[in-house]
Amino acid sequence: MSTTTDATQVEATVYKSLETFGAEPTAIKREATFEELDVDSLDLAELSQIVEDEYGVKFNSSDVENLKTVGDAVDFIVQRA
Amino acid sequence: MSTLAEARPTKAQTRPTDAVVVVTGAARGIGAASAHALAEDGWNVAVVHRSGGDVAAALADQIVEGGGRATSISADLRNPDDLDRVFAEAEALGPVLGLVNNAGVRADNLALSISDDEWDLVLDTNLSAAFRLTRRAMRSMLRARFGRIVNVASVVGPRANPGQANYAASKAGLIGMTKTVAAEVARKGVTVNAVAPGFIATDMTKDLSPQVLEAVPARRAGQPHEVAACVRFLASDAAAYVTGTTLYVDGGMSA
Numbered sequence: 032m033s034t035t036t037d038a039t040q041v042e043a044t045v046y047k048s049l050e051t052f053g054a055e056p057t058a059i060k061r062e063a064t065f066e067e068l069d070v071d072s073l074d075l076a077e078l079s080q081i082v083e084d085e086y087g088v089k090f091n092s093s094d095v096e097n098l099k100t101v102g103d104a105v106d107f108i109v110q111r112a
Numbered sequence: 113m114s115t116l117a118e119a120r121p122t123k124a125q126t127r128p129t130d131a132v133v134v135v136t137g138a139a140r141g142i143g144a145a146s147a148h149a150l151a152e153d154g155w156n157v158a159v160v161h162r163s164g165g166d167v168a169a170a171l172a173d174q175i176v177e178g179g180g181r182a183t184s185i186s187a188d189l190r191n192p193d194d195l196d197r198v199f200a201e202a203e204a205l206g207p208v209l210g211l212v213n214n215a216g217v218r219a220d221n222l223a224l225s226i227s228d229d230e231w232d233l234v235l236d237t238n239l240s241a242a243f244r245l246t247r248r249a250m251r252s253m254l255r256a257r258f259g260r261i262v263n264v265a266s267v268v269g270p271r272a273n274p275g276q277a278n279y280a281a282s283k284a285g286l287i288g289m290t291k292t293v294a295a296e297v298a299r300k301g302v303t304v305n306a307v308a309p310g311f312i313a314t315d316m317t318k319d320l321s322p323q324v325l326e327a328v329p330a331r332r333a334g335q336p337h338e339v340a341a342c343v344r345f346l347a348s349d350a351a352a353y354v355t356g357t358t359l360y361v362d363g364g365m366s367a
Binding site: 073077080081 | 251254255296297299300
């Protein structure tokens with residue numbers, strides 16, 4: 032899955048999830064770090080479950096450690112899906 | 113400066129009307145009483161059992177006849193493949209937002225004589241299965257921002273009971289798991305608590321001598337419904353701020 036449309040879908044899923052976790056909607060952008068958004072390890076574990084259910088992409092704990100920004104997560108999912 | 117009451121205000125967490133509670137070991141004893149009590153409180157109930165097919169089906173029928181929704185599910189909780197099926201069948205009633213880890217077995221022996229099989233049977237059933245069910249149930253609970261997990265532990269574990277090293281380890285493990293998982297998910301509206309029954313009149317304790325009651329200040333065995341009442345409370349909306357705790361239901365044994 033590498034089309035622009037798919038990337039847009041993934042981005043929408045990630046943004047919506049982050050908003051559910053309590054991140055300020057206007058602060059959610061590709062460059063934003065999870066730390067800036069106050070998204071913690073439990074939120075990322077929950078995001079990984081959502082992504083696994085929707086796109087079949089599994090994160091392991093070292094994958095999650097390497098994801099610092101929203102864009103990192105979106106790109107990771109798009110590459111693996 | 114904001115006050116404590118204003119800090120991180122949250123809306124009241126209430127149980128969705130279609131919420132399902134999975135009760136394991138629910139064919140008899142504390143599990144059956146809990147299934148009844150939770151149904152009375154409005155939960156849809158998945159009555160999970162290993163070998164009590166007819167009894168479990170009758171219990172589910174009783175709940176339905178009483179105006180509730182219930183299904184009975186046969187499963188060997190030591191088999192991870194069965195866990196997915198339990199959730200698939202339970203979710204036919206609605207989202208699983210409650211879990212009562214009640215299934216438990218005993219294989220008593222002095223530690224010197226406990227076989228590997230006796231150790232594994234008790235730890236796998238009482239502790240590992242409870243963990244796997246908890247991990248699976250948290251998926252829907254976190255998304256709903258509402259969940260209630262109640263682990264049925266025991267007074268044995270926090271205190272010694274010669275002949276039950278395996279059982280004590282499993283129950284103490286449940287209490288430890290309860291505390292840590294509770295701390296991990298508390299801010300998401302999911303509570304995790306334990307009840308610790310003492311001597312309760314069930315099939316599991318029917319072979320015990322009445323002399324054991326000398327250690328119970330109340331001088332009687334408890335009844336399953338007395339434990340179920342505590343499970344019902346911990347699973348209720350009213351218990352939203354109670355998490356990580358163990359409620360002893362033991363006639364004062366641990367006082």
